[in-house]
Amino acid sequence: MATDTARTTEIDVAALTADEAAKEHARLGEEIAGHDKRYYQDDAPTVSDAEYDALRRRYEAIEDAFPELKGMDSLSEKVGAAPSSKFAKIRHAVPMLSLGNAFAAEEVEEFVARIRRFLGLATDAEVAMTAEPKIDGLSCSLRYEEGRLIVAATRGDGFEGEDVTQNVRTISEVPQHLKAKDVPAVFEVRGEVYMGHTDFAAINERQKEAGKPLFANPRNAAAGSLRQLDPKITASRPLRFFAYAWGEVSEGGLPADTQSGVITAFNRWGLPTNPLTVVCRTAEELLAHYHSIEEQRASLGYDIDGVVYKVDSLALQRRLGFVSRSPRWALAHKFPAQRAITQLERIEIQVGRTGALTPVAKLTPITVGGVVVSNASLHNEDYIKGIGGGGEPIRGGIDIREGDWVTIQRAGDVIPQVVGVELERRPADAKPYEFPTLCPVCHSHAVREDGEVVRRCTGGLICAAQAVERIRHFVSRDAFDIEGLGEKQVQAFYEWGLVKQPADIFTLAARDADPAALTRLKNRDGWGETSARNLFAAIEVRRQVPVNRFLYALGIRHVGETNAKRLLRHYGTIEALREAALNAVPPGEEHPKGNEAWAEMVATEGIGAVVAEAVVDFFAEPNNEAAVDALLKEVTPEPLEVVAASGAVAGKTVVFTGALEKMTRDEAKAMAERLGAKVAGSVSKKTDYVVAGADAGSKLAKARELGVAVLSEDEWLELAGAG
Structure with a gap:
């Protein structure tokens, strides 16, 4: 059954009710803010530019249709994300705003026509504009006073950025001193810090040799390099810079009255500018230059994701002004995502640390935008079936099968995706893909909750894909709280084969003392006799633990500290809770069907169907039953403290x-x-x-x-x- 969220995601904005619009607006706002943080703060985007732009467009379309939703905290009034707390903050004297986007020629033509209408010009009047490549890097503002570089800051949220002055000083293309006579007393140069393809390949090779994580793309590498706390690391990275705009300028200080004239002055002052910047006078000329740059894209040696158009006359820019978070006089014309067609050899299911089963397309390798792609995202079970999260058809209802010829898209040059199927080339023997209902790693049941598109493994306690994360949770502060058994120790113990599931923690000392043990813990790297003895003692004192902590430590989905207490206040013991969960599933059924045991669990104060189903799924999995039994042989859960347990209402x-x-x-x-x-x-x-x-x-x-x-x-x- 489709959820309200799924429906509002799929439905046209014009058809939304006021209540649906408010919910969708809030949901989109939360999702976009998360993406902003991952892109601007963490330098680790999780969606493509195209997907992000689509979210933004829908968000703004809802605000246009329902103006009452647009408040002071609207994302349509904001740019980027708040600066990281790792750096000192710098307030921009002139905000660093973003640009409106276009994806089609018609939108560019309308942009030019809109400018003519706003300025009261004839429909065929020439409007000179600059057209320049849109560099895919990290925006930066450089403040010069009396020609000397004083401070450098990232965009941040557009109003306040991070102080990266010392790091920017290490970039050879950024002059420390502008020596030209016409440099204003105060001048903020704005541009993009980026990394070239050759340098990117070299730095990733060094990362690989050092056993460090590889950068996903040049933009992430540039952003991560510029935002290092140690300027020496930044200095070792081959960063470059293009200047294309300005912020605060002392009165009367601009060196020209046109955009192109100021860029020419930049070049004269020693600031690097992009040689592909030209002046065009019609929409046709803008589009011709766009296509010219698009053709050169693969050979430029650095990443771009479109072309930026700006009205050339600064006087006209001032008249046009700004709307929301963007100038009326500028537009970013984005390139379409790069695509190619190849064969899907097989579908592989990967199990994440939280138990989510994610399908991945294993492809016949194909070059897309200069990068060899052999894997692509298939998102989830419904995506393979050709239906959306709300049960609606996508790709014309065409499913994806092993052996299909598929269209691959490197949207935003980050995450390859399967976006289409060449149905006429489908092999005659290709069969619909059957998504597994058992975890491919541990063979426990994999279930979907109502309204969710993700299928998850229920064998959290024994699944190797989830084991380290589950054990870390088990020993965490609010669970068993075992001193000396932190993340690094859990990872090491798992890799050494000492702890594969929670019960193994409590047999560790006995196995270590066994004369047949090949390597004693005290003799392993990072351990000694005292540290090993202290760990065994810390484990021993946790053989008795409050029953609610025991339940929380099992890592059942939706069962946090509060719900663990609610369930144990009602059922009293783990055994009673487990019995109730098992009784909630009639023989031969996979899901609760409304019997008395199920009704009682759902009726427990603060619980409900979602939490109850997660509990039932957990205890119904035989692998979990064995793991809990093994744990109960080693640990004694203590009942919750109950005041006045002998009173008139105790137990009622x-x-x-x-x-x-x-x-x-x-x-x-x-x-x-x-x-x-x-x-x-x-x-x-x-x-x-x-x-x-x-x-x-x-x-x-x-x-x-x-x-x-x-x-x-x-x-x-x-x-x-x-x-």
Whole structure:
């Protein structure tokens, strides 16, 4: 069944209701902000430029259709992401804004026509514009005072950037001193720090030889190099710079009255400018230059992702001004994603650290945009089937099969994707792909939650793909909190074969003391007799642990610290919870079908169907059952502390409904739990009391139907001893 989110993602903006638009606007805002942080702060984008631009366009289209959603915190008013806390912050005297985007020739023609209309010019009037390659690097502002470089800053969020002055000083193409006579007293040069293809290949080769992670592309390499805390590292990286704009300029200081004239002055001052910058006078000339640069793209030696057009006259730029986060007088004409056709040899399922099963296309290698591609993303199960997350067809409903000839897209030159199928070339024996329902790593059940497109392995405790992450969680502070067993130690123990699942932690000392042990822990790298003895002692004191911590440590999806307490307050023991989970699945069924055990778990206060299904899926997996049994042989979960466990309401199941007068509903629930009662969210045969306040509704009616005792607020307080 499709979720509301899936529906609003697929539906046309014009057809959204006000409520749907608000939810979609908020969801898009959160997603875009995350992408901004990963791109501008972390230098690690996770979506292509095309995908990001599509999100932005939909976000802004919703604001156009529903203006009430556009507030001060709207992303359409913001640029980039907040600067990293690792660097000192610098406030830009003149904001570093972004540009509007175009993807089609018609949009460029409309851009020129719009400028004519705004300025009141004839429809065929010439409007001189510069056209320059859009460099795919990191924007930077250089402030010169009396010709000397004083400070350099990244774009940041457009208003405040990071101080990277010492790092920029190491870039040979950035002059430390502008010696020309017409340099203004204060002049902020703006441009792009980038890395060439040859230099990028060389630096990745050095990374490989040093056993360090490779950079994904030149843009990431340039951004990561410029944002080093140690300028010596930046100095060792071959960064370059193109100047193309300016920020603050002392009064009357501009060296020309046109964009092209200022760029010419930059060149005269010793600042590097792009030689492919030209002046055009019609939309036709702009598009001709765009196509010329597009043809040269592969041979330029550096990455570009489009062409930028700017009105040449600075006087006209001032008249045109700005709209939202972009100037009216400039536009970025983006290149389409680069594509090629090759054969999909097989589909391989990769299991991530959280258990997500991700399909990857293994391709006959093909060169796309100068890079050899042999793997591509297939996103998820529904994408392979040719349907979207909301159950809607994509690619005309054509599925993807092993043996197909497929179109590969390197969108944004980052993440190769399969975006089309050559149906007429499909092999006669190609069969629809059957997505596995068992984890390919550990063979545990792989399940999908309602409304989700991701299928996940349920064998978290024994799955090798998830093992290290799960064990790290198991020993973390809020779980078993085993001192001396941190991330590095867990990784090492797993690689050494000492700890493959949680129970192995508690047998570690005995196995280490076995005379047959090949290598004692004290003799391994990074360990000694004292550190090994201390670790074994720390493990020993955790053989008794509160039952809620035990449950949380198992790493069940959606069961955090709070839900672990809620479940154990209701069921009391791990054994009771496990029995309830197993009883919730009728024999021969894969999912709960609404029986009494399922209804009780869903009705547990604060739980619900999503959490309950995750618990049922976990305990229904035989591999997990064996792992929990092994753990329970080594560890004794201690019951939750219950105050006044012998009181009148201890062990009783209570449901609160209606408006209470003497305390809030939350206070009443907390008091009941302190007194040892179980608070449920719905009424069933197992309910002992329903406490009904004013305007009680269906729960009160259900209680009367089942013959459950109904108490007023005062009667409840008297029974609980608080009256």
